[in-house]
Amino acid sequence: MVDVLAAPQQVKADTSLRTLSAISAAHWVSHFHLMVLPMLFPFLKEQLGVGYIELGFALTVSAVVSGLTQAPIGYLADYIGARKILLIGLIVGGLALIMLGLHLSYAWLIASAVLLGIANSVYHPADYAILSAHMDEARMGRAFSIHTFAGFLGGAVAPAIVAALVATTGGHGALIVAGAAGPLVALLLVALGTPDASAADRQIDGARAPRQNVITPALIMLTIFFMLLNLSNAGIGNFGVVALMSGYGVTFSSANIALTAFLGFSAVGVLAGGFLADYTRRHSQVAAACFAVNAVIVLIIATIALPSLLLTAAMGTAGFLGGVIAPSRDMLVRNTAPAGAAGRAFGIVSTGFNLGGVVSPLLFGWIMDQNMPHWVFGASVVFMMLTVLLALVTDRKPQDVSEGLDEGLLQP
Structure with a gap:
């Protein structure tokens, strides 16, 4: 009798593991592809005869396109199926790099940037829609953390992989091989039988659930929350090295070690945050507490010229706490989204x-x-x-947040 009862649970666990592995592999590709063009800037500059401004413009184009298409892609993921959207994104992103490798020109670089921006807009809405629908509720935070960690890992290993590809296959070959990762992972998703997720599939009491408006005041606040999260970390990640060197007299090597600690411990923090997110329902308080401590640490870095060892420790601690927030951040969005609307919510x-x-x-x-x-x-x-203040504001049930905002009565 025990074996008969345990068999369905084991099958469900195996299916969940395959789904998480496939979706995490797709997220790995998304961050890996984002780093390919920047890593090939020296090659592209020489081959195309353009400056870094022109190359940087390609990245700007990609970012703008991705920003404009996130929300529409989220709607598509909910209504035609997240798996279809994810497979298309993997293939489009891969073909963008492959075609650039086969037809290298500045026009193709911009076209590739546009396609990469569209492909990048797919991953968050589609990935989270599938995970939200098919992961064990008790392990949802850990599933989100592994998914996020896979993305971090894709960006972290990209420089070494691209450098190895350039050394063995040249710049053209590096673009083609890197691009091929997209279609290959798409085939992996098909082979593993990755399940779909769409609003059309969900039912309530045997009937299809009605459409719901996903653009609520609570979700708008979370969109601002995500923007502040980016602004909180982007300056340190992109300009931390030059700021430490020019303002604090830190050597180039010490500044890079400190930034490496910040980024590396962020990835470790993501995994730790997954366990925390599964053992608490107070996700906004977790985010607020971590960022409050982070603010103190970064304030110390800003005002005191720390010795190299202490600087690295402080940057590593800040990175770890920043990573811990990620799964709780994702759980906030999932808990706010109406049933069957995870794709739209995460897209927005x-x-x-x-x-x-x-x-x-x-x-x-x-x-x-x-x-x-x-x-x-x-x-x-x-x-x-x-970010701390906004996290405290969101520390209420989604419907309560929406009502409070509508009435103009919301207080932290």
Whole structure:
């Protein structure tokens, strides 16, 4: 009798593991593909005869396209199926790099950037829709954390992989081989039988559930929350090295070690945050507490010239706490989304990340141009404190948040 009862549970566990593995592999590809073009800038500059401004413009195009298409892709994921959208994204992103490798020109670079932006907009809505529908509720936070960690890992190993590909196959070959990862992982998803998720599939009491408006005040607040999260970390990640060198007299190697600690411990923090997210329902309080401590640590970095060892420890701790927040952040969105609307919800809030990605290079670049390197960390502290306040505001049930906003009565 025990074996008969245990068999369905084992089958469900195996299916969940295959699904999580496949979706995490897709997220790995998304972050890996985002790094391919930047890693090939020296090759592209020489081959195309353009400057870094023209190359940077391609990345801007990709970011803008991704930002504009996140929400529409989320709607498509909910209504035609998240798996279909994810497979299309993997193939389109892969073909964008493959075609650039076969027909290298600046026009193809911009076209590739557009396609990569569209492909990148697929992953968050589709991935989270599938995970939300098919992961064990008791392990949802850990599933989200493994998914996020896989993305971090894809970006972390991209420089080494691209460098190895250039050394063995040349720049053209590196684009083609890197691009091929997309269709290959799409085939993996099909082979593993990755399940679909769409609003058309969900039923309530045997009847299809009615359509619901997903753009609620609570979700709008979470979109702002995502934008502030990006702004809190982007300055340190993109300008931390130059700020430490010019404002604090830190050597190039010490600054890079500190940034490596920040990024590396962020990935470790994501995994730890998954366990925490599964053992608490107070996800906004977790985010607020971690960012409050982070703000203090970064404020110390901003105002005190720390010795290299302490600087690295402080940056690593800040990165770890920033990573811990990620699964709780994702659970906040999932808990806010109406049933069957995870794709739309994550598509909308991910637009906040894209908005932060557009604003942060301009803001922190301006700060450095004004010779105010201390404010790279100082501005991050300001954004962290705003994030804490907004997290505390969201520390209510989604329907309560919406009602409070509608009535103008919401208080932290």
